[in-house]
Amino acid sequence: MLEKEKHMIGMAWRFIKAMLRYQWAKQRGYETLAPAVAQAFRNYECDQCMYNDEGQCALCDCLILAKTMMAQESCPDGRWSRVWIKRKSKTNR
Secondary structure, eight states, rough: HHHHHHHHHHHHHHHHHHHHHHHHHHHHTOOOOOOOOHHHHHHHHHHHOOEETTTEETOOOHHHHHHBBBOOOTTTTTOOOOOOOOOOOOTTO
């Protein structure tokens, strides 16, 4: 198998895992978007990171803007972690 094909398969697999985490969290009542302050922190950290290659992470190949918005995602370099916040139920609002 060519190196480029392996790379594309790896990217697809990481994307599928991210979407499964997103659906798992959504179905269990967790927020799926990170709070604005967390997104800002994540973006700041990624802007300073040596693995930021014009908006794409060189470690996981994700688009940084999309990854930093998703609450259940984490940085592969350990700069920021997942955020687990339960959604308020409609009866509690």
